[in-house]
Amino acid sequence: MTRIAFIGLGIMGLPMATNLVRAGHEVAGYNRGEAKRARFADAGGTAAGSVAEAVRGAEVVITMLPDSPDVEEVVLGPDGVLESAGAGALLVDMSTIAPATARTVAELAAETGVRAVDAPVSGGEQGAIDGTLSIMVGGEPADVEAARPLLEVLGGTVVHVGPSGSGQTVKAANQLVVAGTIQLVAEALTLLDAQGVELRSAVEVLSGGLAGSAILDRKAPGMLARRFAPGFRVDLHHKDLGIVLDSAREAGVVIPLGGAVAQLMAALRAQGDGHLDHSALLLGVERLSGK
Template sequence: MTTIGFIGLGVMGAPMAANLVRAGHDVVGYNRSPGKVAALVESGGRGADTVADAVRGADVVITMLPDSPDVEEVVLGEDGVLAHASEGTIHVDASTIRPDVARAVADAARARGVRPLDAPVSGGEAGAVDGVLSIMVGGDAADLEEVRPVLEAVGRTIVHVGPSGAGQTVKAANQLIVAGNLQLVAEALVFLDAHGVDLEPAVEVLGGGLAGSTVLERKAAGMLSRSFAPGFRVDLHHKDLGIVLDAARAAGVAVPVGSQVADLVASLRAQGGGGLDHSALLLQVERLSGRDTELGREA
């Protein structure tokens, strides 16, 4: 049994923490919303009233927070993770943040004797619930191997991708690919519908060929049924694409398609779609095409 302090029990963090409990670990959870902590306690974990309470005595601390400023506050703050973690503790940041912030957090952790890993995840809420996330890990490879049995309770593909910050860089690339794929799936569905094609068998046959993808497999059905309950919110993908564009600019890399999709995501968010699943890019394509919000009906 490993004692794990888990900070951030949101859409992704809550099922991850629950899976760690089911794997037999002692999980002490903290979240700003007490109800999330209560849910973890009901599933067999322990609750903490503060970050300090979650961190004290933990062998591993996992943070799953919305954005870079949140990680800086919770980890680097006066009463944060590094202020209370014991020397030798492994800190796994599963949040999606800027690579430069990940490197700065890692430097601060090492200065306090804490072993940092930036380990953002991919797979959405479904992957978190099923414990099959893909985890891209930056930091010391030996630290990853030590904590791998913990991560195996929440992920299926766990890969060391380089030094501190590399995990976040790979996650940025992941979000670039996912956004582009979602946009093209949305465009394809509207295109097919405009020509009167039966959409479900069309998706089936597309999925069996080179056009097949995890995005098509997991998101097309929700697009067709117009179910946009958030597995991954537009707000968060908007934030992630900002990370992509900033990191690309810093490296002098052109991402023309990514930039255009980022604009479309920003537009959807500005029109009130920030709380929807990112597959709601379908709605944006329909509006641009002058079609109604129901497939099969023209405006």
């Protein structure tokens, strides 16, 4: 049994923290919203009243937060993780943030005697519930291996991809591929519908060929049913594509299709759909097509 502090009990964080409880670990969870803390307590965890309360005495601190400023506040701020954790504690940031922020967090953590790895995830809400996330980990090899037993509770694929910040760089690439593929699925469905093709049959045959993908399998049914309840919100994918563009600019890499899909995601958000699932890119294609 490991004593764990889990900060961030949102759509992804709550089932992840719950899976750690079910695996037999002692988990203190904190979220700004009291309702999420209550749900975690109902699932068998311990609800903490603050970041500091959750972190004190923890061997491992896991953060699952929306953006870089949130991680900076929770980890680096007053009464934050670094002020509250004991020397030798292991910080596992599973948020999706800028690679530069991940590197800064690791450097400042080392100065306080806290080990840090960045371990963003892919797989969405269902992957978090099922414990089948794909986890890309950056950090020192020994620290990654120390985190691995807990990460293997949360994910089916856990890969060390390089030094601090590398996990976030791989996650940026993941978000580029995901957004681009959803956009193409949305365009294909709109084209098929305009030509009078039976959509479910078309998706079935596409899934069995080279066009088949996890995204087609997971997202097309909801798109066909016009269910856009968020598994991963447009707002968050818009943020992630900003990280992609910044990383590409920093590296001197040209990503023309990535730039286009970032604009399409931004347009969807500007039209008031930021709270919807990113598969709502279908709505954007339909609007552009006058449907």
